[in-house]
Amino acid sequence: MKSDALPEGVQAQRQEGLYSVTPRLALGRINPEQLNIINAVVQEFRLPGVRVTAGQRLKLQGIPGDRLDEVIRHLGPVGEFCKYYVQACPGVTSCRLAMQDSMDTGARLEEFLNTFTLPAKVKAGVSGCSMCCSESFVRDIGLVGKKQGWTVIFGGNAGKRVRVGDVLAEDVSNDEALRVIGQTLAHYAANGRKRERTARFVERVGIKAVMAAIS
Ligand code: SF4
Structure with a gap:
């Protein structure tokens, strides 16, 4: 998938065919419901893990391109894009x-x-x-x-x-x-x-x- 065709908040990884999603977590705050949803997505899609970024956000990595839409749908509002x-x-x-x-x-x-x-x-x-x-x-x-x-x-x-x-x-x-x-x-x-x-x-x-x- 070309990077300009990707949904907002999705980044193409260095590895061909893999993507990452960085949900909007204002000021790094995360509540139990959001954590549960992220954990459920990581487990269901067998993602390799989640990384805490320098900007106090979580990055879900290693998402195969053919499952990207499903992951975004499962994240729902938790996956909201953060421009700045x-x-x-x-x-x-x-x-x-x-x-x-x-x-x-x-x-x-x-x-x-x-x-x-x-x-x-x-x-x-x-x-x-x-x-x-x-x-x-x-x-x-x-x-x-x-x-x-x-x-x-x-x-x-x-x-x-x-x-x-x-x-x-x-x-x-x-x-x-x-x-x-x-x-x-x-x-x-x-x-x-x-x-x-x-x-x-x-x-x-x-x-x-x-x-x-x-x-
Ligand atoms: S800048 Fe550092 S030392 Fe100052 S209030 Fe914030 S956490 Fe505390």
Whole structure:
């Protein structure tokens, strides 16, 4: 099957005829019902296993092409596609160093991000304090919790050409952080080239042009 003919959320593996599916598990949270469904699919289709990805998602691997549709049908809503994922640390839910609620804000950001259609893959990292466990400075969108509010970061990348993101705003509320991110992404959506990641976009247009898009 050609990769452009694959359903959303399905990736062709290196091995001919095998595919993997990465369900949407916002912030890596998974409940018992979802776990049961995934386990049932793995057992019924005798898949070689499930891998936890760096982005806090589960990847079902080794699905033969002729059983792909069945696997997707059995997963049902659990197999929902996630265009843009958010990685978040536990924050105030369990970490004693947390300054902000990274899980709650991360969930809002995940919903918000997935309303956009952007030129390239976008990854976000939400950290509850400046220890930055979600690697917020090397994500396309980063949030870092401080006592007075959130620091908003844009244009980071941890790939082949590492780039530390630029700070767009500091000490802002949840709503203000999402407003800044929304305006920045709208500018990126309108001016980014196809498949141009945010790091390369900022390098090309300059951070001043990005900042000018924020009112
Ligand atoms: S970033 Fe801070 S709040 Fe989040 S897990 Fe790490 S130390 Fe805890």
